Amino acid sequence: MIKPNGFVVRPLPSELLHVVRRTRRDAADRPVEATRADGGEPLRCCLRDAAPGEELLLFGYVPPVADGPYREIGPVFAHAAACPGPEPTDAYPAAWRGREQILRTYDRQGRIHGGRRHDGGDPEPVIAELLADPAVRQLHSRNVVYGCFMFAVERAEE
Template sequence: MTTTRTRYLIRPLPAPLLAGVRRSGLDAAGQPVERRRAEGGEPLRCCLRDATPGEPLLLFGYAPPIPPGPYRELGPVFAHDADCPGPAAPGGYPADWRGRPQVLRAYDGAGRIVGGRQHDGDDPEAVLAELLADPVVAQLHSRNVVYGCFMFAVVRA
């Protein structure tokens, strides 16, 4: 996605990581994944949309992509139980999540939090560009406001 000054990409969970989780049945902590049917509305980190009722899902622990250190967390995420085509608009802000309040955490190259901001979801591109304008910021993580769960990563293009 392009703004007037900053080019960036929205990244879902990496396909190779998802394939490994599906194959092994284990999450980032070595714990068994939970297989379940969607109630509807679960945020899918593989295709960056909300689940529809009845879809087969995995719920598992995921460690977002930052170097090991005190700011690296392990938290719950939902993904399809089988391969999916990924986001409808690869690299762009998820259409299903536009208008949804989110927290953006900014990380430096060492994986330390160097800023962040809550936004209402109405103009997420402006907030992403603003945070990425700081040259110290290596990546952003979007997080659910209520639960704090990782939603997706944002990196410079």
């Protein structure tokens, strides 16, 4: 979804989700775990928290960075069945406003370039400031407690 503030928020790619749902295998070729939501699980397919009882998949995902020592596999939740993805919005995912996050930046070589902890209350100025550094290729929003990847952010022109 393209943002008027100059960046694009990228949830998990729909093509990747289609493959995971069809093959039931993750990025490390391990079986995915099917589970029923307790409620509150962050869904990386539609950028909101799961409601109790929703059918989910838990699987290993490789966030989009260049191949190298900072590339990792981490756990993510997504709907077990196809969903429409995030609702169109012109801002940070509305359902996650106010959620404390780590905004971690990466350069073109896939190395961590910096970042910031933020309270989620007004993330657009922080994101814009971090993306203003010409060495930054992309930014990842990450869960503060677990360190899990939430979504990627890139400049709109990339």
